[in-house]
């Protein structure tokens with residue numbers, strides 16, 4: 001593997017007293033679909049803008065293919081951006097919007113024409129060349145913004161919540177289309193989103209951000225199955241947290257006591273020590289219901305959602321646990337009644353001990 | 357957005373609400389306009405009495421070399437005034453639009469401050485500054501740039517009139533451009549930079565075309581009153597740089613020839629109306645090409 005397409009080294013960005021990005025380091029490999037995922041205000045847009053050159057890092061270095069981008073203005077960087085609000089030029093038609101970057105690069109006219117046609121075909125908008133942006137729907141504008149960036153064949157394409165303004169159905173369809181497009185053109189994508197499902201669906205790797213920090217970088221599976229802390233576990237998907245104290249350590253398996261009578265088995269990557277207060281994180285779909293189990297509770301609510309049934313179960317200490325069971329056959333939906341006492345079990349490998 | 361009156365009641369309310377405006381327009385705009393148009397076709401007796409004799413003599417009379425010269429001079433004075441106002445006003449508005457909100461408001465206030473003084477008084481101040489014994493010549497003498505026997509004649513030149521007009525009207529240009537520039541979506545400028553346009557090209561390809569409406573309205577706001585100006589050329593031109601406005605005011609004043617004055621007014625109005633329409637059409641076709 002060659003030099004990473006993009007590398008951030010100890011990057012800090014402050015706006016006055018506000019620390020928007022706090023000491024971020026990451027590497028994005030060539031051809032990768034890399035997502036920056038985190039709640040609103042965590043510094044995703046600022047990070048992306050620093051890569052584009054629209055914002056200057058307060059500290060640290062940003063490298064493109066191993067070359068520093070410090071002091072290089074945005075118009076000299078081989079990256080293009082799909083802006084959150086699309087930022088299409090209202091005074092130019094679709095064709096002239098798409099050709100803008102190529103014209104600035106002084107590409108010969110004939111080549112511009114063929115590349116614009118190609119780009120519009122790529123985003124499935126071949127007949128829209130003469131329209132003005134204000135004559136297009138949100139979804140169409142989004143495609144033109146994508147074509148306008150891709151037509152330049154940038155080394156890296158930066159996308160800032162490009163699907164944020166679309167309705168759910170269109171968004172789902174575009175997620176798949178974008179992913180396919182990225183594989184087809186082979187350009188490195190850095191994709192900003194606050195939607196964890198979107199990030200999981202599309203990305204090769206995800207960086208989870210919170211308050212200006214990158215908490216964890218990994219494949220969707222790693223992020224989902226092995227979150228390193230409570231924030232990541234809670235932000236990506238749904239998680240039950242059980243509070244307890246480390247009772248016994250047997251290699252990777254740890255016994256955690258929730259109270260005097262209840263001990264649950266879990267798994268740890270980090271170095272938990274005996275007597276430490278920890279959280280046991282476990283996904284709703286990893287818990288199975290039986291008449292008795294590692295923990296006991298009373299069914300508070302049964303919610304049927306088609307493919308699954310969700311059970312909200314109250315434990316003795318009043319914390320509630322969500323359990324999700326797939327509806328494999330019809331009868332299963334009335335296996336339990338509200339108010340029933342049930343036990344819950346899981347494979348210790350699926351319960352994670354989180355120390356922070 | 358147009359208001360669509362739906363019921364008869366709403367229509368009535370709307371009419372009542374609009375009636376003062378309508379009254380104002382009819383009474384102070386449409387009626388005088390009609391009077392001027394009618395007057396322009398009437399005859400004039402030597403003692404200044406209007407004679408009901410419909411003919412075209414007033415318009416034919418205007419085709420005299422003397423009047424055409426004044427007309428052309430007025431046109432060029434207004435044109436130069438507009439161009440210089442644009443060259444000063446646009447950069448100033450651009451700079452202001454890029455300041456913080458607080459600074460912007462301060463500058464807007466400062467720019468409008470001179471409006472609080474009557475413009476005849478302000479023009480009179482210029483008359484004093486530009487006079488042969490005025491402060492500007494005195495300053496030049498003090499700085500030993502010129503000597504006392506060789507003072508400049510600033511007053512009563514085309515340049516003095518243009519300067520006076522710029523001084524009065526540049527504010528209109530700044531405000532019109534400012535409205536347009538401050539409404540510009542900044543993300544478009546970032547998009548242009550992201551698409552390899554350097555600052556100069558970003559300005560030419562994005563900022564300028566998108567702020568053209570401000571330039572257009574600013575230019576009209578400066579050109580139209582400059583073309584018809586009469587106080588400024590009267591005070592700073594001193595009869596040597598007469599403009600069409602002076603000619604009109606003469607006809608209504610000393611010459612007591614209202615029909616001829618009306619004919620000149622009508623010509624001025626028609627020329628400006630068509631000029632503006634052509635200007636807009638030219639812009640629109642230019643835009644369609646881009």
Ligand SMILES: Nc1ncnc2c1ncn2[C@@H]1O[C@H](COP(=O)(O)OP(=O)(O)O)[C@@H](O)[C@H]1O
Pocket residue numbers: 015018019020038039040041042043044045046047
């Ligand atoms: N130009 C700016 N001036 C001051 N603060 C800013 C500016 N841009 C972003 N911020 C602040 O930086 C933080 C991160 O913002 P941003 O990168 O836009 O977050 P995200 O895209 O993840 O929602 C926020 O607290 C935001 O208020």
Ligand SMILES: [Mg+2]
Pocket residue numbers: 041044045046
């Ligand atoms: Mg953002």
